[in-house]
Amino acid sequence: MDREIRTERLVELGQALRRLRDPQAIRRTALDWALAQTGAREGAILISESGAWRCAIAHGDPSSWTQGGVLPPGQGSRWMRVADSVWLLPLVEKEPPEWLGLRDPGPGTLQDAAGWEAARLLIGIALEAAREREARDAFFSTAVHELRLPMTSMKGYTDLLRKGLAGPLTENQQRFLETIRANIDRMATLVNDLLEHSRMETGRLRLRVERISLEEALEEALRRVRKEIEGRSHRLSLDLPQGLPPVAADRERLEGILSKVLDNAAKYTPPGGEIRVRAMHAGSVVICEVEDTGIGIAPADQARLFTPFWRSEDPRVREVSGFGLSLAVARGLLETMGGAIEVESAPGQGTRVRIRLPAYSSE
Structure with missing residues (x-):
């Protein structure tokens, strides 16, 4: 094992942690990284709760980490030896505190104080954010x-x-x-x-991705918003080609996303406007476009369109009730399903929303 922690190893750790949202996944990644870095025989992450220590995750026997002989003696910011072969490093000082423990690390692998301080900060920041x-x-x-x-x-x-x-x-x-x-x-x-x-x-979103007919999802979405469209006397046109392949998506979420996009098109288009829905197949992707003749979106606003809880200051937007969450949620759900959403718009000329979904494959 290397006595010094190479910069690229810290970069790898930081990149791995940034992709994670669940605290337990962060703990697992941190522990695996520390074991690989030191060659330790066993490892664990300990949490102090209600005056007692519990093992949050362990590589080896979890019960051996909650015995009195391996509990951390007070606070610190560096590795502390608490038994003949056991070392502990504080990760989170906020309640409840968390510690990284290693048993039988390789000789000299804990001596790089600067390297371990950087690793400790990366893990601690990720854990605190995930806990919040x-x-x-x-x-x-x-x-x-x-x-x-x-x-x-x-x-x-x-x-x-x-x-x-x-x-x-x-x-x-x-x-x-x-x-x-x-x-x-x-x-x-x-x-x-x-x-x-x-x-x-x-990171707790759970989807049921399955074989979905886009035509059926659109039919349900249009059923939900038809009253809004008809109430504003909009003209609605559909262009769905024959033989359109099914998509891989969560049915309930996809119907909700299509409903949100169609509802926005109806509400932000002056009465008597037009809404055009079309779909096409492009390789491994199925594309659904919703285009309207509405008020459009200013270029400066387009850059923040998918920001949670943000709404334009345009008075015509403010007069329509909303919370600035629907598009942010739609993008997050689509990306989780392997899709994407794009918006093209110009003030006074309408908006086109393009939804990309992976075509269903039995593989």
């Missing part, structure tokens, strides 16, 4: 659950009232209930977007 994302995810999950319960109740009772099960309704009452129902749906969309964004941030 995990805490936000836990908050969002709880908040979403608590919000969904009353929304489901309000939605159910509103639908019962609209059906006249509590007595006949006047025209005004029916219209008011439709407004309530529309706002409940808008809240549900926000809650779902928040949860999806949180899952992507923490």
Whole structure:
């Protein structure tokens, strides 16, 4: 084993950590890197919780790392020898603190103080960021659950009232209930977007990628937004060639993405405009384009279009309700599915959104 940590090895570690979101994946990567760097026989990452130490991840016997003889004596920033063959390095000092432990590292492999300080900082920063994302995810999950319960109740009772099960309704009452129902749906969309964004941030997004018909996904998406399109008297045209291959995607997420794009096209196009939907097959990719004759997007705004929670200052955009999350979530979901989304636009000339999806392959 090398006594000094080569710069390229630190670069490899940093690049590997930047790709990870889950704290446990970061711990595993850090431990594997330290074992490879030192040739240690065993290793572990320890976490102090409620006055006791537990082994978060280990290479070797996990129980051997929680015995009193190997617990770290106080704080420090360098390797500390706590037993004949056991060394510990602090990674995170914030509660709960975390330590990297090695048993029987190679002779001299822990002597490069500057190299290990750099590695310690890389791992610690990645872990702290991941833990913060995990805490936000836990908050969002709880908040979403608590919000969904009353929304489901309000939605159910509103639908019962609209059906006249509590007595006949006047025209005004029916219209008011439709407004309530529309706002409940808008809240549900926000809650779902928040949860999806949180899952992507923490690396906990789980997709069910399968063989999907793009025509069927578009049909469902159009069903969801048809009322908006017809209410604004837009002309809708579809150009879907025969023999279009299926795509590899998560059905529920793909239908949601197409709905968001179509809904944006309808809302940001003045009444009486046109929305054109076309699809094509290009090698291993299926492309779906949604083009409108709407207000368009300024070049400066296009650069920030996929930034979470960002919305344009254009008054015509501000008069349409929104939270600035839908496109950011759509891009994250598509990239996770192996696809992409692009936007071409010019002020006053409309917008074209191009969605790329991998064509389904049995392999």
